[in-house]
Amino acid sequence: MSSEPNATASSGLEANIAGLLCYLFGWVSGLIFLLIDKRPFVRFHAAQSIGLSVGAIVAFIVFTIVVTVLTVITAGFGAITVLLFPLIGLGIFVLTVVCMIRAYKGEKYKLPVVGNIVQKMVGD
DSSP, X not given: OOOSTXXXXXXXXXXXXXXXXXXXXXXXXXXXXXXXXXXXXXXXXXXHHHHHHHHHHHHHHHHHHHHXXXXXXXXXXXXXXXXXXXXXXXXXXXXXHHHHHHHHTTOOOOOTTHHHHHHXXXXX
């Protein structure tokens, strides 16, 4: 198989399309492509999709704990921070769309923290 980002796999999907699809259903589609596709470009985006999903879950858990503590300590301020939940969700959505677009363009776009971890993990 060719190592080009647009190389076609035996499944008929080009690498850039497979890279885009890695992000479509978060960690689920990332895990599926990580297990079935052996191309380095697709494996990188699949692993990064999993890392992005795990990071989003951790961010929501941490933010929930912070909001809960602030609500207990100061009744008014904690309640206002609940309004930031949609902003965090929107930010994660935008980041996912950016990753999808970059994968479709054939770029190996690395997220700041997750990208380096993923690159070491997949050995690319």
